[in-house]
Amino acid sequence: MESIGKLTHICNDRQIYIQNIKSTDTNTFEFTIKNPLSHFHFNDFYWSQDRIDPLYLLECCRQAETFIAHKYFNVGFEEKFIFNCFSLSLREQNSLLLLKHGEIKGCIYSEMSTNACTRMRNNVYVFTIFVSNIEVCAITLSASYLKKHVYQKIRNLNFLRKNLEFNLDDNVNCKLVGYMNQLNSIISLNNKNKASIVINKNNPIYFDHKQDHITGMNIVEGCRQFSFYCVKDKFPNKLDIFEIDEINSEFFSFVELYAEAVIILKELIVIANKIKLIFSIEQESKTKCSVSVVLRIKEN
Structure with a gap:
């Protein structure tokens, strides 16, 4: 068995x-x-x-x-x-x-x-x-x-390309994306609308076993973290008022380990007590997947 x-x-x-x-x-x-x-x-x-x-x-x-x-x-x-x-x-x-x-x-x-x-x-x-x-x-x-x-x-010849070495020193402060342990930070910031996925291979949640691509779970986690970072500018010092309402994702092709994977904020929509953030994940000028995250103000 x-x-x-x-x-x-x-x-x-x-x-x-x-x-x-x-x-x-x-x-x-x-x-x-x-x-x-x-x-x-x-x-x-x-x-x-x-x-x-x-x-x-x-x-x-x-x-x-x-x-x-x-x-x-x-x-x-x-x-x-x-x-x-x-x-x-x-x-x-x-x-x-x-x-x-x-x-x-x-x-x-x-x-x-x-x-x-x-x-x-x-x-x-x-x-x-x-x-x-x-x-x-x-x-x-x-x-x-x-x-x-x-x-x-x-997968063709993608196996022959050397994987990136992630620089964890650039990862965003975990408290800015909702965590307390820096081990859980998975993004580095390019600017206010862009972030890169940077995987800490010492975190078994992100890297339980060897992969030949960035997993869907890691992509969604990166978008979740970036969504909380993005709303902090609109609602400073109020990160804890938000909770996840829904997440949707669609994967078009593999997000590789050998090139930088960039999360791009395409749209931020505020409707009543909810904020919808729409992201695309791009790599080498190609859109690899899309993720939307809806946050809402927590109920008392």
Whole structure:
């Protein structure tokens, strides 16, 4: 029987956050989520002192998707998993219930059935997250699964280029992007509208195992951090009044490790008690993906 680490693509067992995964029908699954009460990263974000970090829930769903693809859809361990897009939305009326003392559970709907006769090449998963049996978050994730030789053909000669050496000295002060530990800062600033993704390979959240590209999770984390940095200019000394409302992303091509990856703020829209920030991630004059982050003023 394969270990849960292998089934979730996690090398460090302490970074596995899901358990009790089971199939409830040919298209549905259930799992439980460990409580991140003292996690060095997911308990370090300022909002997570009394609540659960939404990106923690996203990572849990990513782990569950990977587990299910291997165990229930027989996706091979040599195949490559590719994020196409995802969306995360908190339920506004229930967001305060993301408190850490509740039991956290997830339900999953898979567009593809486990009794399908064809090999799974793509799938869409719809996650609903509950705390103490109350729905608090919805996440949709689209993924593709590529045979190793197909993946290598797509990647072409990119493997031959030398990866950048990230200069961590330039990373933004963690307190300006919502963290307390500098280990968690993942961006350096170019100007008020641009930031570069700078990965600290000593942080197992950002670099659990060797990668040949910058992962979707790291891209989204960079955009989350840059969104909080951008709003601090409009609302100085009021970073703690904001919380994540939703995040959407779409990935067009691989963001490589061998060239600078730049997050560009394309638009900042203020509507009532919400701010929407739209980012593009560009590399060597090409747009690689887009991410939007919606922040809202916290409820009392």
